[in-house]
Amino acid sequence: MNYLKPKLLAFAVAAMLPVVAQAHQVSIKVDATQQGPVINRDIYGQFAEHLGRGIYGGLWVGKDSSIPNTKGFRNDVIKALKEIKVPLVRWPGGCFADEYHWREGIGDKNKRPVKVNTHWGGVEETNAVGTHEFFDLVELLGAEAYINGNLGTGTPQEMAEWLEYMTSDKNSTLANERRANGRDKPFEIAYFGIGNEAWGCGGNMRPEYYSDLYRQYATFLKTPPGKMPKLVASGGDTSDTKWTDVLSSHIPLRMVDGISYHFYTLPKDEWKDKGDALNFSQHEWFTTMERTYRMEKYVTDNVAKLDKNDPDGKLGFYVDEWGTWYNPEPGREPGFLYQQNSMRDAVVAAVNFNIFHEHADRVRMTSIAQMVNVLQAMILTDKEKMVLTPTYYVYDMYKVFQDATSIPFTIKTDKYAEDGKSVPAVTASVAKGTDGKLYLALVNLDPTESASVKLALKGVKAAKAVGQILTADKMDAHNSFDKPAQVKPARYSSSLDELSLPAKSVVVAELIP
Structure with missing residues (x-):
């Protein structure tokens, strides 16, 4: 030295x-x-799941709230997110997506059913934020929409009708129902996911079985000419490359645009005791860096499967859930996944950005988990208060790389x-x-x-x-x-x-x- x-x-x-x-x-x-x-701007995508205070209280406070808002969404949070040029928002999940029925989130809010969020804390889900509200959010942000459809508890008909409701420009019953609910112009959708984590909370399936279901569901997804979103198949996680291999070889390339992938950084590499967000040792700093850098090998190995099955490079590799995951913060509902965000998280974010840039030919979209108040968030809120995290500032610094040429x-x-x-x-x-x-x-x-x-x-x-x-x-x-x-x-x-x-x-x- x-x-x-x-x-x-x-x-x-x-x-x-x-x-x-x-x-x-x-x-x-x-x-x-x-x-x-080109480093696709969508590498800097965000994720907003119906989870804890990520949407309710973090993003949405309602039009009648004393917290300044536009169409029910907090002005302070919207302004901050616009500063980092959020290109894309994934919604409504996550695990929540495969129990979400879109009809429960449209029409008169007073008549929308109240459900139980069985995945995240067992709390009441009012459905106050549904399809129209989500598109209000992305339009306020100047972002694009990534909709995750319900394959787990839904049907091909339900998924097809949701896509028609959102995109049709005809005088069909579904399109007219959208108009009656306040939206004449069809919504624009950039990506549409067919299920989520089919290997786990999305149905505990084998990749071969999911591939057949994907082909069935995708067959019935139809839009006006030129309005079909990029279709996303639910892929694997961590070191598993089988999902990428099977999906890219079993699903006709004309029916799919990309395969998703999930990887979370756990300091202790153990779900029962993941490590704490603060007051950690230098050893846990190192283990966090060692484990987050595994993303390099995991992406490389999955891309090798794509190169074998799709040598022309049509398919994208979409890392649509990633980030740090720590033990629940003491005194908070464990199912809300609220955690503090430190300098360590900022370094983790930047390390992953550099990995994604290195593989920009295939990694064309990612969504960090999650945008507000959940896991590796950009923003934390407490009633009227808001604070920007170190991770937020890394996104702000790296925004110059959106659509840049490597x-x-x-x-x-x-x-x-x-x-x-x-x-x-x-x-x-x-x-x-x-x-x-x-x-x-x-x-x-x-x-x-x-x-x-x-x-x-x-x-x-x-x-x-x-x-x-x-x-x-x-x-x-x-x-x-x-x-x-x-x-x-x-x-x-x-x-x-x-x-x-x-x-x-x-x-x-x-x-x-």
């Missing part, structure tokens, strides 16, 4: 960073004469290691934004040691990296309602011949002359 002289860092949090004697050594060679695949690069980096296991100390992304600017993202996974990065550029001249940095003094530094600005981005500026990266940090910067 060489000694680090961090004299060229210029950002507001410099005074609070620990002094370290050594630095990881990293070299990156960028070839700007070449171009890789630029090939090679990286050599030291390892961040413990007990015989290791991950790269630093991961990166390089891309040309839609604004024509060249952007570099860097993530230091090590919570105690900084990194010294040497950058070599081919095909472009640049002397400085100017942008934003997110870091903190403590591993579990987080924002609370009492202290909402403990973790937030600060200005970053460095010359390229001596680019320094503090411990546990995320940098996104433009490369300029």
